[in-house]
Amino acid sequence: MNDRVNTLLKILDEIYPEKISFITENDPWRFLVTVMLSASTTDKQAIKVAAELFKRFPESSDFAGAEIHEIETIIKPAGLYRTKAPRIKEVSSYIARNGLPHTEEELMNLPGIGEKTAACYLEHVLSLPAVIADTHFVRVAYRLGFTDTENRLKAAAEIRERFPKELWSRMSMVLNLHGRTVCKARPVCSECALKDLCPSSVCGNAVP
Numbered sequence: 425m426n427d428r429v430n431t432l433l434k435i436l437d438e439i440y441p442e443k444i445s446f447i448t449e450n451d452p453w454r455f456l457v458t459v460m461l462s463a464s465t466t467d468k469q470a471i472k473v474a475a476e477l478f479k480r481f482p483e484s485s486d487f488a489g490a491e492i493h494e495i496e497t498i499i500k501p502a503g504l505y506r507t508k509a510p511r512i513k514e515v516s517s518y519i520a521r522n523g524l525p526h527t528e529e530e531l532m533n534l535p536g537i538g539e540k541t542a543a544c545y546l547e548h549v550l551s552l553p554a555v556i557a558d559t560h561f562v563r564v565a566y567r568l569g570f571t572d573t574e575n576r577l578k579a580a581a582e583i584r585e586r587f588p589k590e591l592w593s594r595m596s597m598v599l600n601l602h603g604r605t606v607c608k609a610r611p612v613c614s615e616c617a618l619k620d621l622c623p624s625s626v627c628g629n630a631v632p
């Protein structure tokens with residue numbers, strides 16, 4: 425890593441010293457379902473909808489005989505409910521039969537588990553290093569020049585290649601937080617602590 429990247433990460437570390445999880449569910453199966461629900465909606469909405477879903481289906485085994493229509497009705501406020509409902513049923517039934525996944529490969533073989541959901545699970549449930557390339561992370565990583573692409577999958581691969589494993593989880597969190605608070609879709613560069621080092625700053629002194 426070059427000096428600029430090191431300095432950027434150090435500043436972000438100072439701004440966001442605490443580990444913050446937006447989905448704090450401790451039960452691994454419930455965590456996975458909540459992350460699945462969070463696709464294309466906010467974490468807050470996913471958590472709310474998940475709570476309703478778990479009231480009706482408290483255990484993964486409860487999904488075995490569940491009607492897709494009933495699941496759809498409950499999760500409709502989280503969006504993409506026609507896609508999410510059968511996947512949640514299938515993943516839950518799989519876990520009820522086979523137990524929880526313990527590897528990335530196992531996770532990725534489950535229906536509807538994409539790279540981001542798998543990374544969240546690896547990091548939160550299994551405490552393994554993971555690049556959680558959500559929209560906020562990729563936007564900030566791209567603007568800071570940590571990756572050359574805004575494509576989520578490619579960006580995650582580039583970050584894994586360019587940065588040591590020990591940094592992945594921490595980077596995921598600080599870039600995500602910075603993207604939610606300052607480096608939003610419309611960045612507030614004038615208030616950004618990185619503005620003099622960021623190649624995308626509209627008001628700093630960084631050389632693009």
Ligand code: SF4
Binds near residue numbers: 616623
């Ligand atoms: S200077 Fe602007 S573009 Fe760069 S990280 Fe800060 S808010 Fe984002």
